[in-house]
Amino acid sequence: MTLKFAALAAAAIVAASAIPAAAAGPEVADFKLDNGLELVVIPDHRVPVVTHMVWYKVGSADETPGKSGLAHFLEHLMFKGTAKHPPGEFSQVVAHAGGQENAFTSYDYTGYYQRVPSASLKTVMDFEADRMTGLTLTDALVLPEREVILEEQNQRVGNNPRARLSEQIEAALFLNHPYGKPVIGWRHEMEQLSREDAVAFYKRFYGPNNAIVVIAGDVDPQQALALAKDTYGKVARRTDIPPRVRPQEPPPVAVRSLTMADPRVEMPILQRDYLTPSFRTAKPGVSEALEVLAHILGSGNNSRLYEALVVDQKIAVSTGSHYDSGAVDDSRFTVYGGPREGVSLPQLETAVDGVIAAVAEKGVTDEELQRAKTRLIADAVYTHDSQASMARWYGSSLATGSTVADIESWPDRIHKVTADEVREAARQWLQKQRSVTGNLIKDTGPRS
Amino acid sequence: MTLKFAALAAAAIVAASAIPAAAAGPEVADFKLDNGLELVVIPDHRVPVVTHMVWYKVGSADETPGKSGLAHFLEHLMFKGTAKHPPGEFSQVVAHAGGQENAFTSYDYTGYYQRVPSASLKTVMDFEADRMTGLTLTDALVLPEREVILEEQNQRVGNNPRARLSEQIEAALFLNHPYGKPVIGWRHEMEQLSREDAVAFYKRFYGPNNAIVVIAGDVDPQQALALAKDTYGKVARRTDIPPRVRPQEPPPVAVRSLTMADPRVEMPILQRDYLTPSFRTAKPGVSEALEVLAHILGSGNNSRLYEALVVDQKIAVSTGSHYDSGAVDDSRFTVYGGPREGVSLPQLETAVDGVIAAVAEKGVTDEELQRAKTRLIADAVYTHDSQASMARWYGSSLATGSTVADIESWPDRIHKVTADEVREAARQWLQKQRSVTGNLIKDTGPRS
Numbered sequence: 001m002t003l004k005f006a007a008l009a010a011a012a013i014v015a016a017s018a019i020p021a022a023a024a025g026p027e028v029a030d031f032k033l034d035n036g037l038e039l040v041v042i043p044d045h046r047v048p049v050v051t052h053m054v055w056y057k058v059g060s061a062d063e064t065p066g067k068s069g070l071a072h073f074l075e076h077l078m079f080k081g082t083a084k085h086p087p088g089e090f091s092q093v094v095a096h097a098g099g100q101e102n103a104f105t106s107y108d109y110t111g112y113y114q115r116v117p118s119a120s121l122k123t124v125m126d127f128e129a130d131r132m133t134g135l136t137l138t139d140a141l142v143l144p145e146r147e148v149i150l151e152e153q154n155q156r157v158g159n160n161p162r163a164r165l166s167e168q169i170e171a172a173l174f175l176n177h178p179y180g181k182p183v184i185g186w187r188h189e190m191e192q193l194s195r196e197d198a199v200a201f202y203k204r205f206y207g208p209n210n211a212i213v214v215i216a217g218d219v220d221p222q223q224a225l226a227l228a229k230d231t232y233g234k235v236a237r238r239t240d241i242p243p244r245v246r247p248q249e250p251p252p253v254a255v256r257s258l259t260m261a262d263p264r265v266e267m268p269i270l271q272r273d274y275l276t277p278s279f280r281t282a283k284p285g286v287s288e289a290l291e292v293l294a295h296i297l298g299s300g301n302n303s304r305l306y307e308a309l310v311v312d313q314k315i316a317v318s319t320g321s322h323y324d325s326g327a328v329d330d331s332r333f334t335v336y337g338g339p340r341e342g343v344s345l346p347q348l349e350t351a352v353d354g355v356i357a358a359v360a361e362k363g364v365t366d367e368e369l370q371r372a373k374t375r376l377i378a379d380a381v382y383t384h385d386s387q388a389s390m391a392r393w394y395g396s397s398l399a400t401g402s403t404v405a406d407i408e409s410w411p412d413r414i415h416k417v418t419a420d421e422v423r424e425a426a427r428q429w430l431q432k433q434r435s436v437t438g439n440l441i442k443d444t445g446p447r448s
Numbered sequence: 449m450t451l452k453f454a455a456l457a458a459a460a461i462v463a464a465s466a467i468p469a470a471a472a473g474p475e476v477a478d479f480k481l482d483n484g485l486e487l488v489v490i491p492d493h494r495v496p497v498v499t500h501m502v503w504y505k506v507g508s509a510d511e512t513p514g515k516s517g518l519a520h521f522l523e524h525l526m527f528k529g530t531a532k533h534p535p536g537e538f539s540q541v542v543a544h545a546g547g548q549e550n551a552f553t554s555y556d557y558t559g560y561y562q563r564v565p566s567a568s569l570k571t572v573m574d575f576e577a578d579r580m581t582g583l584t585l586t587d588a589l590v591l592p593e594r595e596v597i598l599e600e601q602n603q604r605v606g607n608n609p610r611a612r613l614s615e616q617i618e619a620a621l622f623l624n625h626p627y628g629k630p631v632i633g634w635r636h637e638m639e640q641l642s643r644e645d646a647v648a649f650y651k652r653f654y655g656p657n658n659a660i661v662v663i664a665g666d667v668d669p670q671q672a673l674a675l676a677k678d679t680y681g682k683v684a685r686r687t688d689i690p691p692r693v694r695p696q697e698p699p700p701v702a703v704r705s706l707t708m709a710d711p712r713v714e715m716p717i718l719q720r721d722y723l724t725p726s727f728r729t730a731k732p733g734v735s736e737a738l739e740v741l742a743h744i745l746g747s748g749n750n751s752r753l754y755e756a757l758v759v760d761q762k763i764a765v766s767t768g769s770h771y772d773s774g775a776v777d778d779s780r781f782t783v784y785g786g787p788r789e790g791v792s793l794p795q796l797e798t799a800v801d802g803v804i805a806a807v808a809e810k811g812v813t814d815e816e817l818q819r820a821k822t823r824l825i826a827d828a829v830y831t832h833d834s835q836a837s838m839a840r841w842y843g844s845s846l847a848t849g850s851t852v853a854d855i856e857s858w859p860d861r862i863h864k865v866t867a868d869e870v871r872e873a874a875r876q877w878l879q880k881q882r883s884v885t886g887n888l889i890k891d892t893g894p895r896s
Contacts, residue, residue, distance in 0.1 A: 065513055065626070066695035168623075168702040175619040176634060178513070186624060186698040247514035250634040254616040254706040254886070261703075261881075433709075438702070 029221035030404045035237045036209025041224045042216040050121045050217035051387040053113040055395040058205035061107045061178040069185020072105040080141045082134035090127045108328045109399035118218040125231040142195040153184045161262040169438040176247045207238025212398050216391040256436040261443035269440040270345045271336040276429045278327035280401035287325045288413045289425040294323035295372040308355045315343045326400045345439045363423035477669035478852045483685045484657025489672045490664040498569045498665035499835040501561040503843040506653035509555045509626040517633020520553040528589045530582035538575045556776045557847035566666040573679040590643040601632045609710040617886040624695045655686025660846050664839040704884040709891035717888040718793045719784040724877045726775035728849035735773045736861045737873040742771035743820040756803045763791045774848045793887045811871035
């Protein structure tokens, strides 16, 4: 159930929230209960359904060193029942109501959601409030679930060369910050995770004063607030939730690269990640310029990378770039490409370098800039305006240090990005000594 | 005052300890006081002088994430006085007795030593026992010392491109283990270290049950024991010293490299570090084979690397290798070379690869093996038999998980290494995906 939102999906949703504002529709409401819980309500009455999400401001970057995978393990264990409700009951109730549910863990947050008929909202809030501090765990429940997350690691990373490459790149990119650890965990540490570890982590981080509840859909804000007071409002505040102070990165000074060989590789891949500010850590305007830059460089068939590598030079079969603005601490900007047969990864890398250098030196055209901004905002408005996506965008943004006002100003902030700012973003942040370049190649022998 | 012993120096001393044994001289005595303090006495009556060292089993790898440099900072602060003795008094007493003193911090230990006339031994023991738990720190003492360690970082690393390269290599080599953090610390974290941090670290790790006292020189074991009981014996045991369980490395799977450009570089350098077992983590015989391998590969003008790169191919002006066996957790094997003018680092790297591949595939000759073993043991016996070196070897070995018996069996263990074991060590541990290759080049422009 691990899930990391790409910048585009995330960026998309915020603009969707601008529709009602522009159309003078229902406003997003933001409340705080006495016990510290934040409640965000996004009314949407098109269908009699609600999406209900609880976001805990804790993720893999908050794990104690040596306990990697614990945030995600606890996410699984949250389905194991409480004193009031045996394991599986919550899921059954959601299913019987014709609803859907899931959960996800990332570097900075852990989330749980249900999409149910509006009439079932109170029920799911009751269940979520109950497991917020009422989880009961026994070894008989915990230990088999550890096998499940190990198998998940195997499926998601172990058997996926591309995911293994990304894992290695991140480990090399972050010299000091826990973003260098995989969300799913390192296997040798996952194998040692215990019930005690999970309980301690739960007691440390799960509570109303470390949670954001986002409800999107067929509910009125005041009605949602009343329900929240009646359910979450009764959960006692957790004392001593530690501040989110993680070890920060030293200034990046070395150009790094790595090569991973795997016998299952069918197509080699070049992927480069740069250490960049996130929205939260950037100076005003910088994160927005990086979003526009990522779009111009690598989104779609008009992008710089696609035109240069696939169309003009005919050396790549795929290419792209993305930027992850939603992070508590400094984040990543990624470019990648898959070479045509007969093209080496160093050849492809040289060409990628050329595309980036051109933007850093000569900047982008007004036409590119307008197209990118229009497209970013339009994509957001027209293709991602689902309840669930809205709820996700609010939750992930709030859980990584943004405010509702930040979210609502996103289209404006994108709109204000200038060509100079895009060039400057490329010049300043896409410097090679800020990056790790990963090469994924086919393993062709016993010794590499 | 940071100091890390190279494998050779370390290896050397243990053999020196074999002299008295072989000559039926005084035995090394190993005691444990009731409060948990370990006392090792190495009698040596050639001159009326003693070397007295206290080794705390705590180093930079035991620091809380985000507090890098704290172990070393505390080392400095240990000279700031106690309730009984004002700052500077201890050093004055040592100086007035005609003695020397110093201190050092590494990944796994922090040490303090005095070399004084035998008659002053009791005095220095009194002082060390006093500051073992009696340190008093005020902001007025602590904050100026933070400037001192920042300046030390500047001198040792900031202004030393080769040290910066090593720092980057280690950060890239260790994906999960705190050995990836520099002992001196990351500057941005050092700048934030506080009196509270130092006091908490001190109270957590400094105490008789986390210390080893090594006394080498003109003292009898029973006399030293009586003095220790009378001084250290009165210090109360520290409760709750945490076990030394650090996050371990995942299996290394990617061949990594990095390039650091610095305008002050006069000669480029290629340095490669491999993740290898330490004596403590290796299966029996493996660490010894790695010691012999490091000697054959890169020690002196008959070594494989020197003969190939400097003499035959004439592409390098310097080269060498070393292996760090003394570590609580998995450690490093290093090879390096400086190219002749006109030779590129990739050219040099290819040649280094060739030398290593030849050993891994064809092994070493009996003559090389015998020469290496004889030389390792002889170097030890004849050139490193000083009191201080003996004390250091015992202290650093005991502080990283060896026993006195391990130290005494070192020459025998080296003697037993076979040519097959050396080849196998190269084949298994000098695989490229276990390594990071660092390139240090001259910075020739504003953008790299």
